[in-house]
Structure formats: C-alpha cells, structure tokens
Amino acid sequence: MFSAPDVLNSLQLTPEEQSRVDTIAEQFVNMVARRTADPDFLEASTMDQEEIDALIREKDQIMEQARKRDFQRLDYDPDSILIDFMQKARDVITALAADREDPETLLDPGVVSHTVQGICHYHLSFLKENASTHHENAMKYLESLLDNPGLFQTGKLSSPAEGQDADQEDKTPVVYRTQSPKMLVSTTDSISNMAFKNVEQLNAVNVNSGRDYTTVLSINFDNLDEMEDLSLSRKLTAYDRCVHDAVITLYQETGDTYITAAMIYHIMTGNSKARITEAQTNKIFESLTRQMKVTVSIDETNGKKGKDERSFYQQTQLINAVFTRVRMNGNTVNCIQLLAQPLLLRYASSRKQITRGSMELFNIPGIRFTDEYAVLSKYLWRRIEMMKSSSISRVIRFDTLYDDVLDLPSKNLTPSGRTNKKQDVRATVFKILDFWKSKSFIRDYTTQQQRKSYYSMTIMLNS
Numbered sequence: 001m002f003s004a005p006d007v008l009n010s011l012q013l014t015p016e017e018q019s020r021v022d023t024i025a026e027q028f029v030n031m032v033a034r035r036t037a038d039p040d041f042l043e044a045s046t047m048d049q050e051e052i053d054a055l056i057r058e059k060d061q062i063m064e065q066a067r068k069r070d071f072q073r074l075d076y077d078p079d080s081i082l083i084d085f086m087q088k089a090r091d092v093i094t095a096l097a098a099d100r101e102d103p104e105t106l107l108d109p110g111v112v113s114h115t116v117q118g119i120c121h122y123h124l125s126f127l128k129e130n131a132s133t134h135h136e137n138a139m140k141y142l143e144s145l146l147d148n149p150g151l152f153q154t155g156k157l158s159s160p161a162e163g164q165d166a167d168q169e170d171k172t173p174v175v176y177r178t179q180s181p182k183m184l185v186s187t188t189d190s191i192s193n194m195a196f197k198n199v200e201q202l203n204a205v206n207v208n209s210g211r212d213y214t215t216v217l218s219i220n221f222d223n224l225d226e227m228e229d230l231s232l233s234r235k236l237t238a239y240d241r242c243v244h245d246a247v248i249t250l251y252q253e254t255g256d257t258y259i260t261a262a263m264i265y266h267i268m269t270g271n272s273k274a275r276i277t278e279a280q281t282n283k284i285f286e287s288l289t290r291q292m293k294v295t296v297s298i299d300e301t302n303g304k305k306g307k308d309e310r311s312f313y314q315q316t317q318l319i320n321a322v323f324t325r326v327r328m329n330g331n332t333v334n335c336i337q338l339l340a341q342p343l344l345l346r347y348a349s350s351r352k353q354i355t356r357g358s359m360e361l362f363n364i365p366g367i368r369f370t371d372e373y374a375v376l377s378k379y380l381w382r383r384i385e386m387m388k389s390s391s392i393s394r395v396i397r398f399d400t401l402y403d404d405v406l407d408l409p410s411k412n413l414t415p416s417g418r419t420n421k422k423q424d425v426r427a428t429v430f431k432i433l434d435f436w437k438s439k440s441f442i443r444d445y446t447t448q449q450q451r452k453s454y455y456s457m458t459i460m461l462n463s
Contacts, residue, residue: 017062024059028052071122078131082340083316085123085138087295089116089145090223109146116142137339144322175326180272181253183356186245186378187348188386191217191298195318195344196241198407200234208300213311218297223317224290232290236318238375238405242268243287245378247319247338248345257338258326261285268374270362283371288336291318298347312350316343355385357441364435367428372406376425377432379405384442384459395448397456401425426454433457 013021031052074080092115096107117124127135186192190207194217201221208215221234246267250256256263261284265276276284297315320343321336328335348354362377379401386392402408402422413421433445444460 013062013066017066021059021062024055028055067119067122071126076126076130078127078134079340079346080314081123081127081131082134082138083314083320083343085120085127086141086320086339087316088120088123089142092116092119093145113142113146134340140337141322141339144324175258175328179254180266181249182359183249183253184245184267184270184359184362184378184381185249185252185345185354185356186382186385187248187344187353188355188382189344189348189351189353191215191347192241192344195219195296196236196238196244197404198235198237198410213300215298215300215312218295218299218315220295220297221293223293223295232286232293236290236294237407238379239283239371240287240291242374242378243284244291244319244342244344247288248342251338251342252345258324258328258335259321259338260328260333260335262333267359268362269369270359270364271369274369285334288319288321292321292336294318296343298343312347314343314346316340318343355382355389357381357385361436361439361441364432367431372425373428375405376401376428380429380432384436384461387459388461394459394461395456396459398422398426398454401429422454429457433459 071081074084093107093112096112096115100107124135124138127138194202194205194207199219202217202219204216204218206214207217219236224232224234243264246264247259249267250259250263261281262276264284265280266272266274294317295315296318298312300312319336319338320340321338323334324337325332325334327333345354361381364377367373380396383392383396387394402425406425408418408421411421433442436442437444440462442459443462445457446460447457448455
C-alpha cells in the first residue's frame with residue numbers, strides 16, 4: 001500500500017495531505033498487527049477489510065490529487081513533460097530496488113513498467129494526444145531502462161551497452177544524413193560557464209543575483225554511483241563542454257537526434273573528413289555518459305517590479321538521451337539518440353545567449369588535433385564572440401588558460417614540466433590567433449609580460 005515509489009515520486013503534499021497520509025499509514029499498520037494477533041483471525045479479517053479498503057481509496061485519492069498538481073506545474077510543455085517523465089522513471093526504479101527485502105531478488109520488468117506508467121499516466125496521456133514524437137521517445141526511454149542488464153541483476157543501472165546481437169541487426173533503424181553543420185553553436189550564459197569549470201558538486205549556488213532576477217544552480221553526480229562497471233570522473237570539464245557544444249550544434253543546425261562519436265569528432269576538429277581513433281571514440285562516449293548521468297537543476301526567479309515569479313525551472317540530466325545503434329551510410333554504428341532539447345540549450349535560448357561561428361575557424365593548417373587544442377580553440381572563440389556582443393574585457397590572462405581551462409594544477413607536473421607545458425600552450429594559442437587574424441575573425445592581438453613572463457594578451461576586434 002505504501003510502496004517506495006508513492007513516497008518518492010517527487011510529489012509535494014500539502015501539510016494537511018501529508019498529515020492524513022501519515023495517519024492512514026499508522027492506522028493500516030495497527031490493523032495489520034491486530035489481525036495477526038487476533039485468535040479469531042478470519043473473523044477479524046472480514047470485519048476490518050471494508051475499513052482497510054476505505055483507507056486505501058482515501059490514500060490513493062490524496063496521491064492522485066498531488067500527481068495532478070505535480071503534472072500541471074509543467075505548464076503543458078511537451079519538452080518539460082518528457083524530461084520530468086524520464087526523471088520519474090529513474091526515481092521509481094531506484095525506489096523499487098531499494099524497497100526489496102532481499103537484495104538478490106530480481107526486479108520484474110512488468111511490475112516496473114506498470115508502476116512507472118501508473119505514476120506518470122498524466123504525462124503519457126498528454127504526450128500521446130498532443131505530442132506523438134515525445135510520447136514515442138518517452139516509451140523508448142522506458143524500454144531502454146527495462147533492457148538495462150544491471151537493473152534486474154543488482155537493482156542499479158549499468159553502463160550503456162554499445163553492442164547488439166547479430167540477430168537484432170534487422171531491427172536496427174536506418175538514419176539518413178544529408179549535410180554537416182557549417183556553423184558551430186555554443187551557449188554563453190553564466191550557467192554554462194559555471195557548469196563546466198571542473199566543479200565536482202554544486203548545491204544551490206547563486207550564479208546570478210541581479211536587480212531583475214536570481215538564478216540558482218545545482219549539479220549532482222550521485223547517478224554516477226550506478227555505474228558499477230565504469231569509473232567516471234565526478235566533474236564537468238572544458239573537454240565535456242566541447243562535446244556538449246558538438247551535440248547542441250548537431251541538434252540545432254541540422255536537426256540530428258541520432259549522434260555518433262564520429263559526428264561529434266568532426267565538429268570538434270572542424271573537419272568533416274577527419275578520421276576518429278578508438279581512443280577518441282571511447283573518450284567521447286565517456287563524456288556523453290557522464291553528461292547523461294549528471295543531474296542539473298536551474299531555478300530562476302524574476303524579481304522585476306516585485307513580481308518574484310519563477311521564470312525558468314528545470315531539473316534533469318544535462319543531456320537527455322539513450323545509447324542505441326543505427327544504420328548510417330551503410331554501416332551499423334553506436335550512437336546516442338537525443339530524446340529532448342538539451343537543458344543548457346533550452347536555458348540559453350530563453351536568455352538569448354547563444355553564439356554561432358564558422359566551422360572553418362577550427363580546421364587550422366599546421367596544428368595537429370588534440371584534446372588540448374579543442375579546448376583552447378573553443379574557449380578562445382567563445383570569449384571573442386562574447387567580446388563582440390558585450391562589454392566583456394578584451395584581455396585574456398594566460399593563467400586562466402593554464403589553470404581554469406586546461407586544469408594544469410590537476411596534472412601533477414614537475415616545475416620544469418609545467419614550464420614546458422606553458423610554452424606549448426602559448427605556441428598553440430598564437431597559431432590559433434594568427435590563423436583567425438588571417439581569416440579576419442580578429443584584427444590583431446598583443447601580449448603583455450610581467451617580470452619577463454607572459455601575463456596576458458589583448459584581443460583587438462575588427463571595427
């Protein structure tokens with residue numbers, strides 16, 4: 001009667017409702033105890049059954065009212081409803097696993113599916129009637145959870161399986177790609193800038209606090225604990241942002257929702273013909289897995305003219321997607337399928353803080369592609385684009401590149417190793433800026449020194 005999913009499924013009960021539910025639970029426990037202790041057990045069972053049934057109906061009515069309120073707060077927005085459904089599906093599965101008396105007992109897929117669909121029936125009914133694609137994605141996501149090999153063995157979701165049996169090959173969907181993006185897309189809002197700063201956890205940090213609005217950001221990596229067979233870093237890095245930029249570029253520019261590691265690599269390199277290695281593929285998939293697991297909450301309140309109204313709220317995975325396989329250009333490949341617009345793209349769009357730039361800026365002759373190059377070039381490009389559209393400083397400190405962007409302090413370099421690495425970084429930066437100067441992306445740049453050491457550089461924009 002009082003299963004874990006009922007308690008857990010993110011419902012906000014009023015104080016009166018919570019008090020009544022607690023009372024009903026206490027009455028139910030007392031009745032069960034009395035029936036067990038009563039020597040006239042069968043007679044007592046018959047006498048109590050109607051009262052027990054009445055308690056169950058009352059409790060179900062209270063929970064149903066709360067579910068309806070919980071659904072209505074989504075403002076009938078299909079993207080928000082889909083994202084909320086996916087989070088609730090995961091929460092229910094986690095609760096069912098925790099509610100098992102015997103940890104060795106396997107979860108029943110039928111029970112899991114029935115429970116999720118029952119708790120989320122408002123979500124599914126609305127999507128089925130008003131947004132069929134979103135409904136298909138919701139059911140596909142639920143199926144991916146039910147197919148997860150770790151779920152019914154340990155009660156925890158295992159890392160995404162990239163393989164698929166040969167006899168399933170005929171069921172693999174066929175995806176046709178007609179073009180590659182010509183422009184790179186990135187989010188430039190303060191939430192995006194904070195999220196990828198190598199932070200390991202954020203609990204309700206006030207990112208923006210202005211006269212008109214307040215924005216609170218939380219980042220939680222607890223879902224990574226489910227990955228028993230895969231160890232992932234518990235922080236989002238500048239490399240993760242490069243992968244994220246590639247994902248939102250493909251989503252925004254060409255409408256791709258099936259995305260392979262090679263497609264992401266082509267965006268990162270600026271070269272649609274670049275060949276990806278196995279090591280690069282694995283690193284991209286690790287980044288995608290981390291972003292598909294981390295939970296991000298953005299809560300923005302508009303205080304303009306004393307309104308104090310919530311203008312944006314979303315709590316979901318950074319990238320809502322599932323791992324799958326498709327046939328693309330005649331080959332069967334591993335990929336992710338995006339199920340909803342990525343959270344940061346959605347937020348940045350609401351704030352009109354998205355920038356776009358030509359892909360040719362990143363395919364620079366004479367520079368061998370490395371992760372370090374990808375991070376540096378994307379960071380410099382994003383900063384310069386922000387300079388063009390705002391009053392942000394034209395000065396970029398080298399320490400920012402060394403420590404914040406490349407996170408050199410975590411590399412445990414020797415003093416001489418750090419000195420050599422700084423020289424390599426500066427050489428790469430100068431090649432990037434010289435190429436951009438030749439393409440008229442910038443007019444020029446100058447460097448500044450302190451105590452005979454490179455301190456900063458100043459970007460000069462085209463007038």
